[in-house]
Amino acid sequence: MKTFQRSFTYLVLLFLYIPMLVLAVASFNAGTDPAVWKGFTLHNYSELFADGVLLPMLLNSVIIAVLSSLIATVLGTMACLGMHDMKPRLRNMYMTVTNIPMTNPDIVTGVSLALLFAFAGTLLKMKSVLGFTTLLIAHVTFSLPYIIMSVLPKLSQMDPDLQEAAMDLGCTPRQAFFKVVLHEIMPGVISGALMAFTMSLDDFVISYFVYGPKFVTLPVEIYNYTKKPLQPKIYALFTLLFMVILLVMIIMTVLEAKDEKQQSQRRIAFRGRRKRKEVEG
């Protein structure tokens, strides 16, 4: 039974990762046909880095991902602070409301945002409203719930006395936030920001509805490559993208593990102190 269980785990892993593996192998294939192995080559990668169209698109995607995740992190953290101070019932309600966009089908979000922008455009008498700004707004919108989801638990885990203690010791509320609270919730903020970054980098459906002629992201451009068969340099590009996401995910896991370790150590230290006090008392 045990071997069966173990092999089942491997089977699931294989099932999850085999498409990516095929892609990565195809990116090193000398032939254009992914089904026939014609020898190892880095030619696809060198061609990719000489490409004048795909790389600027990739840069666009990265710009949007970085900016939108930064803005969403700041806004989301601020929202969390407000929600944290609410009464539990109201906070739960807010949590549900902010979580809905996460489960909402992307296509619904995309179409409704596009309609909203078109509507706002006619109100402002701007015919060409879709572009960089709308893309950024859309990405911030769908990133926000992820930030809130990862920051709010950190705030509830935090010892509420810490902030008061800091202020007792002479901090202004702002100093107390930046020196104590922010420090405490930092792991949540970072993992939320990384999550938002990856979500924004690979988003296609929402971007497809709100992008404008002046600013196009990579997934949208690739989707329109229908007039010719896919070139192998695109496999190379996807492999690199996958590696970037993988790296971000690894960083996230490492940070989380570190944070957990710190917390458990702190808990042990805290218990020890209490015990000592009891013994002395």
Add this chain to the structure above:
Amino acid sequence: MKRLCALLLCSVLLISSIPVSASAAGGSINVYNWGQYISDGSDGYIDVNKAFTEKTGIQVNYMTFDSNESMYTKLKTGGSTYDVIIPSDYMIAKLISEGMLEKLDYSNIPNYRYIDKAYRDQAYDPKNEYSVPYTWGTVGVIYNSKYVDEEDVGSWDLLWNPKYSGKILMFDNPRDAFAIGELKLGYSLNTEDKDDLRNASYELIQQKPLVQAYVMDQIFDKMEREEAWIAPYYAGDYLLMAEENPDLKFFFPEEGFNLFIDACCIPKGCQNKEGAEAYINFLCSPEISGENLDYLGYSTPISKAKDFMDPDISASDIAYPTEETLANGQSFLNLSVEANHEMDALWLQVKTQGGVDSYAVWSMIALVVLLIAYLIFRQIRRKRRIAARCARWKTDSRD
């Protein structure tokens, strides 16, 4: 804190407004074209948009679509404006009938004189008031000469030949697939008659057992690897396939074939009509058209452009068939909404008829049944275990 937020928001607004204001300064146009449908400077070919900006100082904001229909939706949704769009023939007819295109000012497009007579004044835009041809191409039959007898070749009947059962590929979109059925029966490509459409769908249903797969882009791999021997597809793409596998051959069926033209238009609401016309004019200059289409592999509507192309392509009678052959070609027109619905419904019937799909349904049902059986089995086992435990407990407590 408030000040910090304000600062941050301000900076965001600033950053977001930079690209817009920068491109507006030197004059710019928004071009909306098929993906991968212009020479972009890769593989040592010309970068058309860059060359245009260098020549005129007008910035090109370039955007792509994957089908005529998605372009149409984007135009209708609003929120962005385009100065040049490059749809296909039947979509141009639709856009004209809905009043979505601007009339062109030909005094700004002097290079129109280079466009060959054969591609002017087509049915989709009878006086060429709204559109200037960009590329054209044909749909014919690609076959592998290693496996297919020459005597079977020449007509659409090849796709219905039981000798090659399981080695035939077919278009995976209703309009192109129905066109083949209609041509085989001798109907017009633009028939809206319900009986005609039904008869064409019967032909397709009869063909289905012989068809290996309904595909679009996979045709490249399947034909080059000789997994399939016969497929209808675009002549321009055949030339690319033949480079990989020289055994592949091509013919224009005697019953007629589809001739398509993609043309530049200016949609209503454009912001820079003169810039747009300058762009269209630029695309029509023989040198640019030649180098651009040399990269694309489609055919140019400008005979003079052939001087700037790879002689192998410009001399090929597949990319540039004789006028006699071309006279046999028919282009698509816009069908009425009802006819489109009828065709979609019939196409669904063709696709769901027998075959693989029912396997999928049956295996789904089998899986669900197995799952339910397992759940029931577990429930029974649990009850039995509880009963056994109770019995044991009773005997234990008695002791």
